[in-house]
Amino acid sequence: MFEIPKEVEDYREKVRDYVQKVVKDYAKYMDETNEGGEKIVRDFGEMGLLGMKIPSKYGGLGLGEIAFAIATEELGTESGGASHSLHTQLNALQLLVSIGGDSAKDLIEKGIKGEEIYAVALTEPAAGSDLGALQTNAKLDGNELVLNGEKIFTSAASFSTKMVVLARTSGNPGDKNGISLLLVDSKTAGVDIHKLDLMGIRGAGVSYVKFNNVRIPKDSIIGKEGDAFKGAIKALMVSRNGYAGIAVGIARGAVEDAINRASARKQFGKALIDQEWIAFNLADAYIKIEAARLLTWKAASLLDNGIEALTEASMAKYYAAITAAETTRTALHIFGGHGLNRGSKVERLYRDSKIMEIAEGTNEMQLLAVSRSFQTKK
Template sequence: MFELSKELEEYRNKVRDYTQKVVKDYAKTMDETNDGGDKIVKDFGEMDLLGMKIPTKYGGLGLGEIAFAIATEELGSESGGASHSLHTQLNALQLLVSVGGDSAKDWIERGVKAKEIYAVALTEPAAGSDLGALQTTAKPDGDELVLNGEKIFTSAASFSTKMVVLARTSGNPGDKNGISLLLIDSKLPGIEIHKLDLMGIRGAGVSYVKFNNVRIPKDSIIGKEGDAFRGAIKALMISRNGYAGIAVGIARGAVEEAINRAATRKQFGKALIEQEWIGFNLADAYIKVEAARLLTWRAASLLDKGVEALTEASMAKYFAAVTAAETTRTALHIFGGHGLNRGSKVERLYRDAKIMEIAEGTNEMQLLAVSRSFQQKK
């Protein structure tokens, strides 16, 4: 059902080759230093990875959502931080495409080549999945807007050149109207950026950002003023499936490590994999990874056909996140004491996996989205 085209096979091999030659070794450095995402993003630009699903009229390759799922899986199998860095740039570009369209063409083209590195400033301390509740404001003052507010978990902020910001240009928290998408310089006076020390996806530049009377030109607004909510929601729902791809990659990487360990480690005269309970646990984990990939590719294929597929993307993200958490725990258990060493691959993937259950919408939010689809059918 999901036989890849020759073009997508070649694309997967390209990303896999880069992952094994560069990311495999670099992942430990990113994790230990909580830095290095800028190098990865620049590599992505040189390899045309940032244009994978961007329409050709904006300088992209137009390969679609399955290509995105493939790339995030390959990178995720070695590093959640590297895969998240790809996801962030594609998320920013998707926002510019969905909200700005042709008016943002130059900025999209620059992002595709990594001439600009974008941070995505959406989530606030009091407004996570509920974007309508955001409180950051951009109020007019002459020919400028004055930006005030706080953003949390702003990906790539610490090394970005530009920020894609959702802010309220009119109305009150709770209103879906009056929300605008802004594109601003990351180094403007009044912007404070504090990199967070997260347990997983380290090196991706995830930061707390505060805007203190930041003065920006009115043409910083992308698309129509006050009309960004619908386009932002669409972009975020699409990006949710990319996060499912990261989770599939983390789960696959953990299972592969566990299989290799169980095949070579001997106890009581035979390999661990010959112990029935270990073999069964690995088989269960392997099956779930395959199922998670199929759910992810199914949602991606529907999105590529122009189907909204919000329910399918939520199912994929939920199941892939749960699978990542379960399989990394299984892998860590099979490695025993060796897996507990800080910096071992399975220990790193275990920490990355937990992020998958929270970021881009918690597991509970995915279940809520799926349950609402039942209600709509009645």
């Protein structure tokens, strides 16, 4: 049984209130225009909540990973795009903490306040889950680094002020050594950003980015040169669990609306929810959401206690993603033809749910991570 500290419960209420007052109506705008993530980030900066899980020595609240999972869940009930926008900033800050530490304190503090909005440039056309295969490179030329390469699915890039970029500063693709984390101003000459038109999590600024002879100061390297791989893997493990929270929220938002719909809609003289097959499908969805949340909180609890939770985070992300896909489909069926209307909440969450099975590591990659955990015990 998880006992949520009062400060985290207070935080949940603050996020929930924001969701009801702002995100509930704003979500449709984000989905229709593919804009709006910047407002979410700025709002959270002004509310003092971007530092929720960042240690207090960097100006954060230090509330931990369960608070992070709760926040992404609450936002996800109305908008995958809004939740992803928050997730991206905390992912970026986690990278700065894991790789930069005290040397990145100023960058972390600015991110917490919302003074800087960070894009996370990790994934490449030929290097997704296999970070060691990345080909983006930065070569020293005098007092500058010259950055070349391509990044795909770069979250928040279209409205970012800065990018944290994983690039190779030595070695060859496939080597885990020689990978560095760089800080790049998003408006630097040679940085070409094209926002993607994704089916879900719209408004989160997910973009294709090309670096064409981008010249940056050699002190743009965050942390120790060539030693960013382990820190990046650690940050991704943590962010994977946050993404499980988004999926739980999407599932919950769709099912809560479906319950309301089934309770109000009457057919053949009684409410839909009184039809056994409707009630049983909703009960099944409700159970799966609860199980997904508990898996997510278990991994978060381990991380909060300083215990590596790669397997647990992978299990949470895998099961939550599947739950989101299955339960939003169930909800859409209960809405019937009304659920097919472009722009309806259940239709929007249905599209958001598919992203959950792909982003932050596909379902197959999560299964691979889990299978390796018991293979090593032989």
